[in-house]
Amino acid sequence: MLTVTDRPVTEGAAATGEVSPEALLRRCVHCGFCLATCPTYRLLGEENDSPRGRLDLMAQFLDGGPSGPEALRHLDRCLECRACETTCPSGVAYHRVLAQVRPRLAVRHPRPLHRRLLRCLLGRLLPWPERTAALLDLAGHFAFLLPGGLRRRLPPRRLLPRRPPPAAPDLLVLGGCIQSVTHPQTNRDLATLLAAGGWSLEELEHPACCGALNAHLDQRPLAEDHMKAWIRTWEQRSRAVGRPLGILAVASGCALHLREYGDYFATDPAWGARARAFAAAVRDPAELVTPDQVRGLARHSPWRRLVFHVPCTLAHGLGTGERVRALLEAAGFTLLPDPDPWRCCGAAGAWSLLHPRLARRLLEARLARLPLAEADAIVTANLGCQLQLASGTDLPVVHWVELLGAAQVRGAAQGTSAGRRSR
Ligand code: SF4
Ligand code: SF4
CATH class of the missing domain: 3.40.50 (Rossmann fold)
Structure with missing residues (x-):
């Protein structure tokens, strides 16, 4: 019998224990290495939209210094992608500081009413499938009223x-x-x-x-x-x-x-x-899936040449991006070179709905440098990225599990019918 303890825990699994944000902030030496990988800094070029700038804004707030709605606006623009943590030589656990400080800042300086309403609505709709389904049905009926960009982003139910x-x-x-x-x-x-x-x-x-x-x-x-x-x-x-x-x-x-x-x-x-x-x-x-299990499955897939978009949560959180890559290669897919392998697509959960213009710009920047003309499909590992990428390209965008699972089913069906034919 297989048990989960037969398998290793992923390296890089989150350590537990809550450390004070002040202690976490003291680790930052202001070197600025994180700026180069921060999607919002790369896009906007503003220090306050960089990890270092945001850490400073949070430190000022904790010190009782000047802070206000403007500081919260910069913190809200953060995608929580954690690219800064991967780059940081001092090991600053940025997401932990943000998770502890931003809610306190929002209590002191409430967001504008329309922002609060939108956040409230998203938080009370999306986590419940029946509500999301009703919303998608409604949007489907009135799709002709929606602007083209939004219409294109609507996934089918x-x-x-x-x-x-x-x-x-x-x-x-x-x-x-x-x-x-x-x-x-x-x-x-x-x-x-x-x-x-x-x-x-x-x-x-x-x-x-x-x-x-x-x-x-x-x-x-x-x-x-x-x-x-x-x-x-x-x-x-x-x-x-x-x-x-x-x-x-x-x-x-x-x-x-x-x-x-x-x-x-x-x-x-x-x-x-x-x-x-x-x-x-x-x-x-x-x-849990091994390369031997999936070896050769690409021959049962309609696509061979893939762009692998590694989600931020895989690259900077779970740390399993290389395992997925190894599975795809073992299956026989060709992974096309990606000049920006860790670049965020701008999805980030509900973030893309809260910041649609920024999300669109990040998506366009991501897609512009991918070798899409040579690819049959884009493969990824996160639903948010899947929906976001699909809204900007006509190529199929699939989860790696979907790709390999479907190939396995097709392979089994072909094997069965070949078997029947040879009898
Ligand atoms: S989590 Fe991502 S968007 Fe936020 S500061 Fe770090 S790198 Fe920038
Ligand atoms: S968060 Fe890390 S990489 Fe960024 S400025 Fe501070 S010490 Fe340097």
């Missing part, structure tokens, strides 16, 4: 009949709040891929959301509701099968958030230990 769960699964997979409405097939493809390695997977319909959307919108109580629901469900399901189940999410943004539950509840006596146990059970799908 897809429905799949649910399948009965296995009696004793090894792993639970997040259904996904938006994913379950727009890309329900990806979890099916994941089940197919993992079954080849002997893993059985149960998809959870509820809770659907990992809490990341609300957390990034500084809506902590809502985020905690989703997170506690997940911890409770995992504990109950693990008790029912008599061993700790592994936890998966195919969207790398969700997987990273699940893996950091321990940080969110670090100082909570009731939930801290439970959240840490939960986080330790989270795996990235790329840790």
Whole structure:
């Protein structure tokens, strides 16, 4: 029997424990190395839209110095991509400072009313699949009224009949709040891929959301509701099968958030230990699929030449980008050279809806340097990137799980029909 403890925890998994923002800020030596990789600094060229500038703004606020709505505007423009953390030689945990300071700044200097309303609306709609589905249906009916750019960004709604769960699964997979409405097939493809390695997977319909959307919108109580629901469900399901189940999410943004539950509840006596146990059970799908399992699958795919867009959450959070690359290469795909392999596409969860013009410019900058003319498709690992990239190109944009899972199904079907023909 396979258990999740048979597999290694990804290197770079988040350390738990909450450190004061003042202590974290003291690590910054103002060298400015992070500026070169910050998407908003590269785009806007403003010190206050760079990691160093934002850290200074937060330090000023904590010191009781001048701060105001303008400072919050610069912090809100941050994509939380963590490229700065990968570049920083001093190990400044920028996202931890931001997560602790920005909500306090927003209480002192509330955002303009229209911004608060939009954030409130997004935080109360998107994490619930039934609400997102209703919203997409409504938008579909009135698409002719929408501006062209927005119309193009609307993903189609897809429905799949649910399948009965296995009696004793090894792993639970997040259904996904938006994913379950727009890309329900990806979890099916994941089940197919993992079954080849002997893993059985149960998809959870509820809770659907990992809490990341609300957390990034500084809506902590809502985020905690989703997170506690997940911890409770995992504990109950693990008790029912008599061993700790592994936890998966195919969207790398969700997987990273699940893996950091321990940080969110670090100082909570009731939930801290439970959240840490939960986080330790989270795996990235790329840790469970092996190159041998997928070898040669590219011959069953309609596409061969791919651009691999590595999501920020994979590159700077989970650290599994190279594993995905190795799987794609083992499958026989040709990965075209990417001159900016870590460049953000401007999705960043709800960020692209809050900052549509900046998101569009980041997307155009990302696409402009990719060898799209030679590619058959773009492959990535995060739903947000998938939707964002698809809004700017006519090429198919697929999740690597979808690509390999579909190739495996096609390969099996071809093998079966070839077998029938030869009989
Ligand atoms: S998280 Fe990304 S956008 Fe935010 S400061 Fe760091 S590099 Fe810039
Ligand atoms: S965050 Fe790191 S890379 Fe950026 S200025 Fe500070 S020490 Fe230098």
